[in-house]
Amino acid sequence: DTAVSQTPKYLVTQMGNDKSIKCEQNLGHDTMYWYKQDSKKFLKIMFSYNNKELIINETVPNRFSPKSPDKAHLNLHINSLELGDSAVYFCASSRQGSNQPQHFGDGTRLSIL
């Protein structure tokens, strides 16, 4: 069973388009996250979310928005895609608490033409 799954694995689209990436976890975790990994493999948090609170990294453009239909899902919507948005996006989940390890999906590689 896949613990954290993301779709699609690859996403190729043109500048200016709007796209979504879906994430689902079957671990029963309370908190979900979105990370961006750049070309230098550096992982940077974008959002963390549980059913009570959304924490947004202040450097994330407001073109990016997380949407959670329920506790097991956290989707990422991106409006007006730009060339600089090309990266690998990872979803993760964890139990509530700062000392809980996060478990990651296998990423979505977004390429903007």
Add this chain to the structure above:
Amino acid sequence: EDQVTQSPEALRLQEGESSSLNCSYTVSGLRGLFWYRQDPGKGPEFLFTLYSAGEEKEKERLKATLTKKESFLHITAPKPEDSATYLCAVPSSGSARQLTFGSGTQLTVLP
């Protein structure tokens, strides 16, 4: 500002040649340190959590240790299948739920 620095950036070992990876951190009030392994095209895979200085954790050929300023990931008699990027991360002091990651050490073990 929280900082996590890993060294070396890349490490090439012969099979069986033991070595250590370093993760130094600057964070206000450490609430744990995590080690992950990342294979190409995959997400980070959780390895260990260390909570306090002096703590050690082991898994197969890997052993993680923690001091007040840094953590080491010791690899004993590595095999080619240990080749991967190893990442360490700490919970951010500003937000308890966000992790600050280091840039990783890319380990290559040659047969």
